[in-house]
Amino acid sequence: MLIYIAKRLLIALPTLLIVSMLVFGLQHLLPGDPVLAMAGEERDPETLARIRASLNLDQPIPIQYLRWLGGVVQGDFGTSLRTGEPVSALIAQKLPVTIQLAVMAMIFAALIGIPTGIIAAVNKGSAVDWAANLVALSGLSIPNFWLGIMLILLVSVNLGWLPASGYESPFVDPWRSLQTMIMPAFVLGTGLAATLMRHTRSAMLGVMSADYIRTARAKGLTRREVILKHGFRNALLPVITLTALLFGELLAGAVLTEQIFTIPGFGKLIVDAVFNRDYAVVQGVVLCTAVGFLLMNLIADVLSVLLNPRMRAAL
Amino acid sequence: MSAADTQLAPAAPRAKSRFWTKFRRNRAAMVGGVIVAFFAALAIAAPILPIDDPLATSWTAIRLAPSAEYPMGSDEIGRDILSRMIWGAQASLMAGVISVFIAVASGVPIGLIAGYFGGWTDTIISRFTDALLAMPFLIMAIALAAFLGPSLSNAMIAIGLSAMPIFIRLTRAQVMSVKTEDYVEGARAIGLGHMAIMRRYILPNIIPPIIVQATLTVATAIIAEASLSFLGLGQQAPAPSWGSMLNVAKNFLTQAPWMAWWPGAAIFLVVIGFNLIGDGLRDALDPREH
Amino acid sequence: MRRGGDMTQPILSLRGLTTAFKTEDGWKEVIRDITFDVQPGETVAIVGESGSGKSVTSLSIMGLLDSRARVSGQVLLDGRDLLALSEAEMRSVRGNEIAMIFQEPMTSLNPVFTVGRQIAELLIRHGKVARDQVRAEVLRLMDRVRIPNAAARMEEYPHQFSGGMRQRVMIAMALAARPRLLIADEPTTALDVTIQGQILDLIKEIQEEQGMAVLFITHDMGVVAEIADRTVVMYRGDHVETGATADLFTDARHPYTRALLAAVPRLGQMRGQDWPLRFPSVDMDSGVITPQPAVVDSVDRSATPVLSVKNLVTRFGSGSDLLGRPTGKVHAVEDVSFDLWQGETLSLVGESGCGKSTTGRSILRLVQPEAGEVRLDGFDVLTASGGDLRRMRRSGQMIFQDPFSSLNPRMTVGQTVIEPIVTHKLADRAGARVKAAELLRQVGLDGSMMDRYPHEFSGGQRQRIAIARVLGLNPKVIVADESVSALDVSIKAQVCNLLMGLQERLKIAYLFISHDMAVVERVSHRVAVMYLGEIVEIGPREAIFADPQHPYTRRLIEAVPIPDPARRGLRRGGEIDELKSPVRPLGFQPPQRQWREVSDRHFVMAS
Amino acid sequence: QEMRIGLQDDADILDPDQSRTFVGRIVYAGLCDKLVDLDGEANIIPMLATDWAYSDDGLELVMNLRDGVVFHDGTAFDAEAVVANITRSMTLEESRRKSELSSVASIAATGPMQVTFTLTAPDASLVAQLSDRAGMMISPTAAEEAGADFGQNPVCSGPFRFVERIQQDRIVLEKFEDYYDADRINIDRVTYLPIPDTTVRLANLRSGELDMIERLAAPDVASVSQDSGLTMQETVGLGYMAIYLNIGNGERSETPMGQDPRVRQAFSMAIDRDALNQVVFEGTAVAGNQPFPPTSPWFNTDLPVPARDVEGARALLAEAGIDRMPVEIQHANNPVVTQMMQVVQAMVAEAGFDVTLRATEFATLLSEQTAGNFQLSRSDWSGRPDPDGNLHQFVTCEGGINDPRYCNPEVDRLLNEARASTDTEVRKAAYDAAGVILNQDLPVIYLGHQTYIFALDDSVQGFQALPDGMIRLQDVTIAE
Ligand SMILES: Nc1ncnc2c1ncn2[C@@H]1O[C@H](COP(=O)(O)OP(=O)(O)OP(=O)(O)O)[C@@H](O)[C@H]1O
Ligand SMILES: Nc1ncnc2c1ncn2[C@@H]1O[C@H](COP(=O)(O)OP(=O)(O)OP(=O)(O)O)[C@@H](O)[C@H]1O
Ligand SMILES: [Mg+2]
Ligand SMILES: [Mg+2]
Secondary structure, eight states, X not given: OHHHHHHHHXXXXXXXXXXXXXXXXXXXXXXXXXXXXXXXXXOOHHHHHXXXXXXXXXXXXXXXXXXXXXXXXXXXXXXXXXXXXXXXXXXXXXXXXXXXXXXXXXXXXXXXXXXXXXXXXXXXXXXXXXXXXXXXXXXXXXXXXXXXXXXXXXXXXXXXXXXXXXXXXXXTOHHHHHHHHHHHHHHHHHHHHHHXXXXXXXXXXXXXXXXXXXXXXXXXOOHHIIIIIIIIHHHHHHHHHHHHHHHHHHHHHOHHHHHHTTXXXXXXXXXXXXXXXXXXXXXXXXXXXXXXXXXXXXXXXXXHHHHOHHHHHHO | OOHHHHTOOSOOOOHHHHHHHHHHHOHHHHHHHHHHHHHHHHHHHGGGSSOOOTTOOOTTOTTOOSOXXXXXXXXXXXXXXXHHHHHHHHHHHHHHHHHHHHHHHHHHHHHHHHHHHOHHHXXXXXXXXXXXXXXXXXXXXXXXXXXXXXXXXXXXXHHHHHHHHHHXXXXXXXXXXXXXXXXXXXXXXXXXXXXXXXXXXIGGGSHHHHHHHHHHHHHHHHHHHHHHHHTTSSSOTTSOOHHHHHHHHGGGTTTOTHHHHHHHHHHHHHHHHHHHHHHHHHHHHOTTOO | OOOTTOSSOOSEEEEEEEEEEEETTEEEEEEEEEEEEEOTTOEEEEEOOTTSSHHHHHHHHHTOOOTTEEEEEEEEETTEEGGGSOHHHHHXXXXXXXXEEOSOTTTSSOTTSOHHHHHHHHHHHTTOSOGGGHHHHHHHHHHHTTOTTHHHHTTSOGGGSOHHHHHHHHHHHHHTTOOSEEEEESTTTTSOHHHHHHHHHHHHHHHHHHTOEEEEEOSOHHHHHHHOXXXXXXXXXXXXXXXXXXXXXXXXXXXXXXXXHHHOOOTTTTTTOOSOBOOOEEOTTTOOEEOOOBOOOOOOTTSOOSEEEEEEXXXXXXXXXXXXXXXXXEEEEEEEEEEEOTTOEEEEEOSTTSSHHHHHHHHTTSSOOSEEEEEETTEETTTOOHHHHHHHHHHEEEEOSOTTTSSOTTSOHHHHHHHHHHHTTSSOHHHXXXXXXXXXXXXXXXXXXXGSOGGGXXXXXXXXXXXXXXXXXOOXXXXXXXXXXXXXXXXXXXXXXXXXXXXXXXXXXXXXXOSOHHHHHHHOSEEEEEETTEEXXXXXXXXXXXXXXXXXXXXHHHTSOOSOGGGTTOXXXXXXXXXXXXXXXXXXXXOOOOEEEEETTEEEEOO | OEEEEEESSOOOOSOTTTOOOHHHHHHHHHHOOBSEEEXXXXXXXXXXXXXXXXXXXXXXXXXXXXXXXXXXXXXXXXXXXXXXXXXXXXXXXXXXXXXXXXXXXXXXXXXXXXXXXXXXXXXXXXXXXTTTGGGBOBOHHHHHHHGGGGGXXXXXXXXXXXXXXXXXXXXXXXXXXXXXXXXXXXXXXXXEEEOOOHHHHHHHHHTTSOXXXXXXXXXXXXXXXXXXXXXXXEEEOSOEEEEEEOXXXXXXXXXXXXXXXXXXXXXXXXXXXXXXXXXXHTTOSEEOSSSSOTXXXXXXXXXXXXXXXXXXXXXXXXXXXXXXXXXXXXXXXXXXXXXXXXXXXXXXXXXXXXXXXXXXXXXXXXXXXXXXXXXXXXXXXXXXXXXXXXXXXXXXXXXXXXXXXXXXXXXXXXXXXXXXXXXXXHHHHHHHHHHHHHHHHOSEEEEEEOEEEEEEETTEEXXXXXXXXXXXXXXXXXXX
């Protein structure tokens, strides 16, 4: 097992290198001058040139990349052009927020998507199946901003139940943290639920016709036991892989939701950084989400291996 | 010859027509087909329908609620939402369908090659796919917006390319399981080339999950088009698309909620439509399903 | 107890059981008016060809059919009509009063739970023992079905068990609640002959011990003869005949039953027969048997062999370390050599996993062998490349074991048969179509079936389609990998006859891979016995069957069930063993082998 | 008492010498005092400097400083501190204040509480520059210690001191007890929260999460003014909304639009500035045609905001030999600007302009504009209290932000004259004259002037909106 994990980590390194090169290259090819973006309304050419030089932006891109890489290897991700903060500090600040949001959203998505997927599968073709599909697909096609703003207007403004926005760390005030996160996590979760539901459904459809399900029924087990224990346990594997993919997307993809609920996470950070051409931040955050993404995949694979005795034995 | 022969079903019609009969018999798929066809017809017929000019503005009709004159209301600069919905159908449907097509047409072959050949090819493709999956959509989109220039078709390329990695992964995983089937080995045994095996033996057998994913991606693509037009890549104002209408409506959710309803509802319907068609296709393409 | 027609109250009575499935064209009855009884402690076999409704009957009894099925009639268990029970009531019957074992041991166990847990589950569900006793009881059951080292193995997962062991687990599970009726739906079809023998022994033994009734479903008349007190014959959904097994074998009344019995190959029938012999043709409806001529001698041993294999070695990597390098090797084929002449059939026999398929695939270079030399119709197979390889593929062809997975489900039969012809430019498209129709006719199918998909054909028909496809290339050598194993007796006979006919006319050489000794005896000129990747004995068919030398060969022949009710109750004894593993550490040096010539061209491994 | 304020964006670095965002300045209004301040009419009033005077040749500016002021870290405020601050602004590598102070040759402490600026040339706008970031005083001790990292933990002398900042989440300040004007400060703690979505910002105010928000969206004005729990404050800003026309910046200026003033005039004429204001801003903005709003004393009343004249525009176009012509306008991709440009597009279409809109994100817009890769470019200026700041660098030949590359020696002469004089009459005359020329040449088409609209919970009292759009918390109270 440890060998397997080590092997996977080894494989992840080239991927990270590719990611960083891609991001670096693309960013620098983007139109829009970070120096101009940084200078704001100040546009004195001399100032611009000086800023450019001080940030090494006048050097050839490969050199800039190598410098940056050199820093990263030593744990230095550079500083934000915009606020002057070290990128590592920024990441340390946002990462927990993003993770909290992603985890909670994933929980919502799973709570909605997986049961509906199962129910739809065991009732394939019936009205229940239709209803479950409709609910899931509406989650997919209702825009997050709409749901978000409607929830704020309803729950916060009209009912006054939850704070409209803001963020509190769970370590400071767990209760308020939960309160501020519930709505955004729900909004994000509904979007993912559809994908999860559709794939759970098809995995379950495949599993429920397996021979061992018939065996389980022949043993006289209850429907519940047959579906959940024997069926779902087996359908879980593809669902886990998918969940990891979705989770990876969540790490960087929650921009709109973060914006609406003013949650200081990665999504907003990276969008602002891209718009401001804050290269170091973009680099750092993308690299970090890539690590997160690969880690999630690793965890998913490890989980699948653990859940799948056949693969477990192959290790 | 003997017993076994007589068990055969009555003469079967040709493959293609059978596909259609099966598809047509599937009620859900037909509902989906009708929905999509309806919107597609609207999109095509937009120029000849007796509706207002979707670009005509009226300073005296800013954000009017639905009424006889503006059946779906008017927008933030006094345009008729109904006619914008109809004209916008084209951009949105194209964004949904063509970008998914691009994603599938590029992702599936790459995944096929990775899964089929394995080894180093697979390693390299997989590493790149992971890297692409970890790349933020925004950066790719801005870069493409800059390099390709602003147009709807370039937006579709951008969306398509960003949806591609998922299809690579999905295809690869499927291929890995199908390629061990006897019939694939059989194809090799009769001396078929790799291309022919991939095209005729593997591809048709890995289609179902790809269809599921593709129909789900249609929704994301329609919505993504709007965020791209925002970056100067998609349908450019004032030309309408559902996504960009929704995007604008976001700023008037409390003042003019109907501005969000219509494009939202249309996207929802189209997504349902495509998913139903997808389910139907999957069943109809499978000769085993009855 | 063994007498049929006892006047005691039957444990199970079917009265007019009829099951219909909902299809596009309305309800379609697949079994009609099935009526028979099973007495306590009795073994009743249901026989019939594939698709005759055997499984549907058993599933109807258990109430395991899905909602698209409509079951009518009566299923009386001790006089209580199961069809009238609610689903909840039915659940306490299933596994408790009636237990069931299925055909596919490989897939019938849930791969993610330990076998111990899967047995325990049933005990807990039916409250058979106190919670704290469960473990002990599971152990006892596993011991009972003679799973070696049960205490350790109950924590293992199904995939760690061989097929035979899995079937034992299934039996343990079925016995757990001490049911009064066991339904076994083809429990041994997927297993090797040797393992099959062991499982049959086990069922007989337990039945005697627990006095349980068994409803045994099979299409193997040898098995029926060995196990059943009474036999029910089904034909296309109808129950055509019931009777004591012995009576049935000697004095079948229904033509179908007679046809079925006639079609069964019997080991030893070939004694004194020089050349392979066609199966008699049997008309299933009338039961009329027309003997077929023997195959004329088609072998010319003076010529150079069309296929010549020397010291073939094929190994697979197994396990992997940090850098993805394998940690061990599967020695699937070890130092295998043989020749095959034009018009000859060499059968390759041996238990599951011994390397038969790998040998066949290596010869056609569908896997890359590690060492050795293969000459096929003048091509040096292992070094050929590009065009040569493709031309070689015309001379050497393969027919696969599983007729269901060896045709692309999404290509019509026509496309499938035309494809190789077009690929090798033997004809243009139109010509290929004509040729394909002709080929289909040759294998006894109708050219008008070209636009149908494989799933619309029966297993035997599919196998014939696969053969037609291969024939399109005029191959010199065909590797037939278990090509008839999955087929019904009657269809099996047809396909074998077809192959023999083709050999006679076209001088095709077959490498016939099978574990069905009776068929092997019928079709081969020579036989090679494989064990753990090596050929342990090879020689003319008569020599191998009449005078087996290697202990493994003998065991193999003994294990074949003989369709003779007189042998009922026979126990083979023999140790219960799992397959030995061909996995070896890296760098393992296989021992040098010596062969001894017992008689003319009959070699046996000496050391 | 705690006050929570919703801002539209997150501030950038909190170092007055390095920062550049509008919301950053809002935070400084609580954090950092300046040498001088503005009043409601944009007049300059004393703050840390009590009075000031130019020498007769305009080459020296003497300022007397307020006594008894300390920085948040206890460092005393004196002439040396001012010298250190101005020197830092002029020399710090990362400083963005250099061009604002470009007329300063040197600064010296000419007394314990007096500094003297020596100028390279007369510059009437200098004092106005000191009413903003260039004039913000930070603790020299802290600045020395932190160097360019000062923004991580800013130390100034304003009414509130820095407590903490979480990027994109909040900036927290608390009352500075030793503030020289502490009596006017009634609030103990201020939290600034960036909430970009206007609907959400307002929802937060309504739900009581916030006490005040800045830049209320125009469409919300009606509902806020009807809401008895909320009050509103608005003021016309110092800046303008405009379209820049590429006149001499590379190839893309070589169109009739770039070469023929009549075409540009026609374009301007075809725009209905009042309607634009009504449609996009619900009448809350101010229509305009000059760099100063009509309410400004610098506004040239001889050039009133023109009414739309489609016929006139057509005639001018015809004169220029054009029937219809294609025009591409690039604009920032925010919803309000997009809406505005669509309205403009519809308006000028009637006169014969076929406008293609190209939305780009802001960073791209800026670099395209600088590079001359535009025909027309829509962009805003936040405005400066001195008229020079709204004009000089945009339209003089060497102007730093002269993206149209407009160059007219006469305009240069007039604007330099206005800059050099401290006499308001002289300056006004020069601006008026330049305005007439610019109105003919039209390198920039002014469309109007934003208003800053603040919405407040009605418990908040004493807040007054000033034209610079800042939030000054002096005298503000929150009723319990
Ligand atoms: N769920 C179902 N829906 C429709 N038809 C079915 C279904 N299950 C079985 N059948 C049909 O019922 C008939 C009898 O099938 P059954 O499985 O009982 O055959 P069998 O005698 O067990 O054959 P085999 O020896 O191949 O197992 C077949 O024609 C089959 O196609
Ligand atoms: N591609 C492969 N990779 C690794 N091991 C393999 C591979 N193919 C076969 N093996 C192993 O090689 C051995 C021989 O397999 P093979 O399929 O040749 O047996 P067989 O005699 O045909 O068995 P059966 O009767 O079950 O078909 C088995 O242990 C099998 O697990
Ligand atoms: Mg069956
Ligand atoms: Mg095999």
